[in-house]
Amino acid sequence: MSNDPYALAAGAATALKSAVGVESFDVALVMGSGWVPAADAIGETIAEIPVTELPGFAPPAVAGHAGRVRAVRTGSGKTALIFLGRTHLYEGRGVDPVVHGVRTAIKAGVGTVVLTNAAGGLRPETQEVGEAVLISDHINLTGANPITGATFVDLTEVYSRRLRDLVREIEPSMAEGVYVAFRGPTYETPAEVRMCRILGGDMVGMSTVLEAVAAREGGADVLGISLVTNPGAGLVGEPLNHEEVLEVGRATAARMGGLLSKVVDKL
Numbered sequence: 491m492s493n494d495p496y497a498l499a500a501g502a503a504t505a506l507k508s509a510v511g512v513e514s515f516d517v518a519l520v521m522g523s524g525w526v527p528a529a530d531a532i533g534e535t536i537a538e539i540p541v542t543e544l545p546g547f548a549p550p551a552v553a554g555h556a557g558r559v560r561a562v563r564t565g566s567g568k569t570a571l572i573f574l575g576r577t578h579l580y581e582g583r584g585v586d587p588v589v590h591g592v593r594t595a596i597k598a599g600v601g602t603v604v605l606t607n608a609a610g611g612l613r614p615e616t617q618e619v620g621e622a623v624l625i626s627d628h629i630n631l632t633g634a635n636p637i638t639g640a641t642f643v644d645l646t647e648v649y650s651r652r653l654r655d656l657v658r659e660i661e662p663s664m665a666e667g668v669y670v671a672f673r674g675p676t677y678e679t680p681a682e683v684r685m686c687r688i689l690g691g692d693m694v695g696m697s698t699v700l701e702a703v704a705a706r707e708g709g710a711d712v713l714g715i716s717l718v719t720n721p722g723a724g725l726v727g728e729p730l731n732h733e734e735v736l737e738v739g740r741a742t743a744a745r746m747g748g749l750l751s752k753v754v755d756k757l
């Protein structure tokens with residue numbers, strides 16, 4: 491087997507297309523923690539398979555990260571690939587498994603990648619728990635990068651302005667903000683949260699940025715949406731836990747699913 495991650499993704503794309511029985515896909519969505527229940531609203535399922543049946547995918551490591559990929563037909567006739575869960579850098583398998591889904595989707599034809607996540611809110615003055623925020627830009631503090639070698643990818647507009655504007659045609663009041671990514675798996679200290687605020691961050695999490703970079707390298711447009719599941723550590727005093735992240739996801743699934751379904755139909 492090749493150890494070239496791009497060749498591995500091409501192989502996974504071929505396997506996926508033949509498993510689903512389609513020639514190509516139009517859009518991919520990555521459902522982060524708390525977002526998996528929202529997937530049901532996006533379209534009619536054509537097929538769903540465990541990612542471990544495809545080359546290059548790591549088995550899921552965390553409860554609530556389902557590790558399946560679903561192919562759906564949307565209301566407007568588009569073919570969407572929905573990753574129900576993702577691999578995180580904190581799992582310790584390195585960066586390639588983290589971006590393998592995005593690379594596979596691009597090899598399978600997608601030109602738009604929708605990345606969702608659960609995030610800590612850094613601006614509780616203006617943010618509410620359960621609010622969805624458009625990612626306008628990111629600060630990558632993971633210490634990792636999916637690209638190796640002298641490939642100088644422009645990151646002036648990682649998260650497409652056109653796609654953000656399109657979402658606001660559906661939800662005019664939706665805020666946007668800068669997503670700060672750490673490797674995790676620990677949540678941040680209160681001092682790190684204060685640092686993120688000083689740096690201009692609005693949300694904090696452990697995902698998305700590496701996938702966004704890989705998508706841009708592959709030429710896809712990226713839409714990023716954070717579900718604010720809790721304030722960052724120390725901002726309101728309550729300790730953080732993964733279960734509350736999933737609970738906020740369950741509570742907002744219908745709303746988030748409705749939003750994503752409208753967004754995908756408008757693409």
Ligand code: 6GU
Nearest residue numbers: 608609610694695696722
């Ligand atoms: Cl506060 N931090 C990080 N890194 N990820 C999160 C979070 C906080 N809340 C949800 N996911």
